Every structure is written in structure tokens, then in C-alpha cells.
Amino acid sequence: MAPRPDTAATGADAARPARATSLTPYPDGPVVLRGPLRLVDAAGVEVGTHRRAVALCRCGHSRLGPLCDGTHRSIGFRAPGGPPQAVGPRVTVPLCAEDG
Numbered sequence: 075m076a077p078r079p080d081t082a083a084t085g086a087d088a089a090r091p092a093r094a095t096s097l098t099p100y101p102d103g104p105v106v107l108r109g110p111l112r113l114v115d116a117a118g119v120e121v122g123t124h125r126r127a128v129a130l131c132r133c134g135h136s137r138l139g140p141l142c143d144g145t146h147r148s149i150g151f152r153a154p155g156g157p158p159q160a161v162g163p164r165v166t167v168p169l170c171a172e173d174g
């Protein structure tokens with residue numbers, strides 16, 4: 075069974091060898107970053123560290139922003155998905171859709 079894209083990998087995933095960081099937009103859902111990563115907010119404060127995967131909200135309605143909490147399903151969020159993309163050591167991701 076594949077892991078849900080809106081949950082962070084922990085446990086056994088933490089023991090896997092390091093690999094390149096990738097970004098995967100899920101259809102009608104979050105953007106998932108996998109691999110070694112350091113997540114900081116606009117103020118430079120670390121968010122969601124010590125994880126090998128994080129699901130970032132892009133619907134703008136998560137109560138756990140910037141992390142996805144699954145709310146995208148109940149609001150009918152629609153957005154295209156795409157294949158995993160390798161990303162460099164520093165990437166800026168637009169997280170939330172704008173209203174209107």
C-alpha cells in the first residue's frame with residue numbers, strides 16, 4: 075500500500091540512505107517534498123524539520139499551514155499533478171492558491 079501523500083514519512087524511512095530531494099505535485103492535493111530537506115518559513119524559522127518527506131498545502135485551507143492536513147479533499151480543491159522533479163538544495167515553493 076502506497077503511503078498517503080499528505081502524511082510525513084517517519085520510522086523506517088528515517089533509516090534509508092540519503093538521496094536527492096524531489097518535489098511531487100499530487101493531483102488535487104499537496105506538493106510533497108522528499109529527501110534531505112530543511113524547511114523554513116518566510117521569516118526564516120524552521121518548519122517541519124527531522125522529516126524525510128513533507129506534504130505542503132497548496133489549497134490555502136490547511137489549519138496546519140504550511141503543512142497539508144487533508145482539508146483539500148473536503149473543499150474540492152483542484153490542481154494538476156505531475157511527476158517527481160529533482161530540486162536543488164534551495165527551492166522556493168508557492169504554497170497557497172490565491173482566492174478569487
Ligand code: FES
Nearest residue numbers: 131132133142146
Ligand atoms: S493541500 Fe492539503 S490541506 Fe491544502
